[in-house]
Amino acid sequence: MINLTINGKSYNISQEQVENRTLWQFLKDNGYYVPILCNYENLKPVGRCRLCVVKDRGRIKTSCIAPLENGMEIITDDPDLRKYRKWALQFLFSERNHYCMYCAITSHCEFQNLGYYTKLDHFSFPTFFNKYELDNSHNHILFDNNRCVLCDRCVRVCSEIAGHFVLETINKGIERLVVADGGKKLGESSCVSCGLCVQVCPTGTLLDKYSLYLDKNSIDFNSYCYLCPVGCGIKIYINKNKDYIVKIHSDFNSFSNGLICYKIRYQELLNYRLFKAQQYQQNNKLNEYYLDNNNLKDFLYSIITNLKDFLVILDGTLLNQELKLINDIFKNNVYTYYPITKDILNNPDFKEIEEFQNYIIINVDLDKDYGAIGSLIKRNVKLKNKNLITLNLNNPNYTNLSKLNINNINDLKKLNDTLYDNFLFILNAIDYIQLKDDIKDLLTNKNYRFLILPIKTNDVGIIYFINNLNTINLSLKINDNKTIIIFSRDLKNIKEINLFKIIQNNSKIIFTLKDYENLEILNNLKNIKLLVYLPHLLNFSGNFYNMFNMLLKTENIFKELSLKDK
Amino acid sequence: MKNTKKEIKISTIWCEGCSGCHMSFLDMDERLIDLIKKGVVFSASPFTDLKIPEDDVDIGIIEGSVATDTQEEEVKMMREKCKIIIAIGDCAVFGGIPTMRNYYKIDELSKRVYHEAESNANKHYPNSKDISKLLPRVKAVNEVIKVDYYIPGCPPNADIIFYILNELIEGREPKLENEKLTYE
Numbered sequence: 045m046i047n048l049t050i051n052g053k054s055y056n057i058s059q060e061q062v063e064n065r066t067l068w069q070f071l072k073d074n075g076y077y078v079p080i081l082c083n084y085e086n087l088k089p090v091g092r093c094r095l096c097v098v099k100d101r102g103r104i105k106t107s108c109i110a111p112l113e114n115g116m117e118i119i120t121d122d123p124d125l126r127k128y129r130k131w132a133l134q135f136l137f138s139e140r141n142h143y144c145m146y147c148a149i150t151s152h153c154e155f156q157n158l159g160y161y162t163k164l165d166h167f168s169f170p171t172f173f174n175k176y177e178l179d180n181s182h183n184h185i186l187f188d189n190n191r192c193v194l195c196d197r198c199v200r201v202c203s204e205i206a207g208h209f210v211l212e213t214i215n216k217g218i219e220r221l222v223v224a225d226g227g228k229k230l231g232e233s234s235c236v237s238c239g240l241c242v243q244v245c246p247t248g249t250l251l252d253k254y255s256l257y258l259d260k261n262s263i264d265f266n267s268y269c270y271l272c273p274v275g276c277g278i279k280i281y282i283n284k285n286k287d288y289i290v291k292i293h294s295d296f297n298s299f300s301n302g303l304i305c306y307k308i309r310y311q312e313l314l315n316y317r318l319f320k321a322q323q324y325q326q327n328n329k330l331n332e333y334y335l336d337n338n339n340l341k342d343f344l345y346s347i348i349t350n351l352k353d354f355l356v357i358l359d360g361t362l363l364n365q366e367l368k369l370i371n372d373i374f375k376n377n378v379y380t381y382y383p384i385t386k387d388i389l390n391n392p393d394f395k396e397i398e399e400f401q402n403y404i405i406i407n408v409d410l411d412k413d414y415g416a417i418g419s420l421i422k423r424n425v426k427l428k429n430k431n432l433i434t435l436n437l438n439n440p441n442y443t444n445l446s447k448l449n450i451n452n453i454n455d456l457k458k459l460n461d462t463l464y465d466n467f468l469f470i471l472n473a474i475d476y477i478q479l480k481d482d483i484k485d486l487l488t489n490k491n492y493r494f495l496i497l498p499i500k501t502n503d504v505g506i507i508y509f510i511n512n513l514n515t516i517n518l519s520l521k522i523n524d525n526k527t528i529i530i531f532s533r534d535l536k537n538i539k540e541i542n543l544f545k546i547i548q549n550n551s552k553i554i555f556t557l558k559d560y561e562n563l564e565i566l567n568n569l570k571n572i573k574l575l576v577y578l579p580h581l582l583n584f585s586g587n588f589y590n591m592f593n594m595l596l597k598t599e600n601i602f603k604e605l606s607l608k609d610k
Numbered sequence: 611m612k613n614t615k616k617e618i619k620i621s622t623i624w625c626e627g628c629s630g631c632h633m634s635f636l637d638m639d640e641r642l643i644d645l646i647k648k649g650v651v652f653s654a655s656p657f658t659d660l661k662i663p664e665d666d667v668d669i670g671i672i673e674g675s676v677a678t679d680t681q682e683e684e685v686k687m688m689r690e691k692c693k694i695i696i697a698i699g700d701c702a703v704f705g706g707i708p709t710m711r712n713y714y715k716i717d718e719l720s721k722r723v724y725h726e727a728e729s730n731a732n733k734h735y736p737n738s739k740d741i742s743k744l745l746p747r748v749k750a751v752n753e754v755i756k757v758d759y760y761i762p763g764c765p766p767n768a769d770i771i772f773y774i775l776n777e778l779i780e781g782r783e784p785k786l787e788n789e790k791l792t793y794e
């Protein structure tokens with residue numbers, strides 16, 4: 045137990061509460077505002093900006109790195125402290141270009157707000173002019189070092205949180221510079237476009253190209269990413285008039301602790317803007333219907349009454365509500381075009397994943413398909429000295445980190461003789477079904493668990509809601525007389541496994557999402573009897589289960605603007 | 611300064627700026643009349659178009675940064691003639707957009723502008739004795755003279771300019787904070 049006072053008020057703090065908490069965090073938790081620039085959420089504090097200075101028994105302390113001590117007498121705000129903070133800030137303002145009038149984030153800039161907080165209305169010394177090149181090489185990110193205040197948030201988030209280790213700083217003092225991969229252009233570096241550095245940058249240095257100048261007065265919603273089975277917590281920012289998405293950030297307060305990847309951060313944002321643009325175009329080649337949940341049921345019944353012989357194919361791009369309805373109506377005729385295993389329900393959760401000492405990744409490029417899991421593994425391997433083994437992988441972001449790269453499953457045998465124990469196998473559901481017995485045979489005296497990566501977002505929902513799921517070879521089931529009913533928001537995969545070839549002659553009813561990629565595929569398909577559009581998941585509130593068996597909700601961000609039947 | 615009977619002289623000059631701050635100044639509209647009713651006399655200013663202020667000005671307002679030898683002389687003259695100096699707008703206060711040229715040497719700059727620029731047909735460097743000389747570095751006003759009050763903003767809002775002038779005339783100390791303090 046320690047005692048201390050803050051602005052005259054005394055506090056007793058248990059030892060448990062003292063640990064893992066700095067003075068600044070304690071002040072924040074107890075409602076005291078102390079400005080800070082270099083700190084961000086759960087990044088490790090570094091005490092770089094010196095704005096968080098407070099007084100302890102008359103002495104100045106940098107609160108973000110000061111441990112809590114018995115007998116502290118803290119003053120959080122007085123004219124002296126304001127003066128020091130203003131000086132610290134002035135140096136930062138005058139070192140590089142902070143003429144806000146032509147900066148893309150002016151009026152919602154953390155750094156600028158600190159200027160207002162300290163009432164900085166002029167500089168007390170001449171400004172410094174050192175010109176840095178504007179880096180426009182990245183597809184989604186604009187990088188202007190001329191506005192950098194060297195807080196290192198980006199460097200830390202790229203390694204500590206995202207696990208990508210792209211950003212670092214070079215040089216010393218006023219010449220210090222944030223660079224990618226030791227000095228490459230961002231667009232030519234190993235950056236995987238998670239956008240976390242942009243999200244945490246308190247200045248207009250790292251910028252989202254799609255939200256330049258658009259971010260004033262935006263409103264944010266919490267939601268979950270529905271693009272892969274991880275289901276990261278996200279914050280969606282839309283403009284005040286609710287007609288476009290400004291940007292999509294990760295949510296540091298959700299189960300995924302701020303992780304995110306390029307898919308929702310940039311790819312979906314772009315796709316959605318295209319999708320919206322398309323709504324204004326008329327393209328009535330086929331019978332087109334839009335459906336939201338209210339009229340889906342009646343519509344499906346009307347279909348089934350006219351059909352004799354049919355077969356339903358669906359995937360995990362559907363939400364729980366949709367799956368439940370399909371199960372009620374189509375009963376035993378529902379198939380998936382990839383295998384689904386109930387063993388997914390035994391997956392370790394985020395915390396448990398971090399507790400393993402050895403990871404074995406089989407076949408999957410985590411950066412591409414399950415970004416947040418990739419971050420989790422890479423940061424553990426690099427920062428906590430865990431062991432990585434890769435099987436059949438050629439992404440250097442992983443193979444360079446791994447102790448052992450093997451190309452044949454039989455090589456796992458070698459591990460029996462090593463000191464390593466306690467493995468986590470990371471592989472997708474298809475490989476799991478094929479390899480689990482082999483692995484059991486090969487690894488005889490080791491402890492291991494599986495992290496099974498579902499193929500599509502809501503495969504766990506399929507386990508729960510489709511009672512008589514058929515996952516046998518589809519081609520055996522298909523004859524020319526059957527009407528094939530497909531439910532999928534993403535037809536790409538169905539195309540990739542050549543299913544469309546098999547069903548080319550069948551009469552088809554397709555429920556999908558109206559986006560460019562799907563439309564292109566549809567244009568090349570014959571015998572589509574009926575085409576129905578499912579609501580976009582940014583326009584629709586519904587539930588799904590992620591790979592950790594958590595029930596998550598997608599938020600209809602435009603509520604009153606949601607799609608109506610056409 | 612609180613004596614509404616006595617006249618209060620205000621003068622303004624425009625250095626390296628875009629005149630946006632003077633437009634904002636004129637945007638005080640009918641409140642300019644309020645100020646006049648309180649005894650303000652606008653001497654050298656957009657109203658009179660006089661370039662040289664009188665010797666006993668109470669409040670001198672400077673727009674723009676200091677980029678030439680002439681501007682340097684002018685702001686010094688303002689300091690001598692005015693009891694209170696207000697730097698108005700981001701250029702006067704911080705240096706602003708004109709300081710973008712500080713990234714280059716004057717030679718590089720002149721070469722680009724007068725010899726290489728696609729829009730410049732006669733490739734002639736202006737060298738008349740009447741033209742001011744560029745200073746090696748563009749400066750904020752407070753790098754040349756002492757400034758008493760700062761109104762940042764690009765341009766500052768007319769409401770803020772009125773607030774500052776009115777407070778000074780009423781003998782109060784103006785405070786730029788909250789929504790009154792803005793850099794854009």
Ligand code: SF4
Nearest residue numbers: 142144147150153248
């Ligand atoms: S980064 Fe912030 S403080 Fe710097 S110029 Fe942009 S808006 Fe102003």
Ligand code: SF4
Nearest residue numbers: 202235236238239241
């Ligand atoms: S986008 Fe992500 S991977 Fe790329 S530099 Fe930023 S934090 Fe690192």
Ligand code: SF4
Nearest residue numbers: 192193195196198245
């Ligand atoms: S780029 Fe942004 S986050 Fe990174 S050090 Fe500079 S100001 Fe900080």
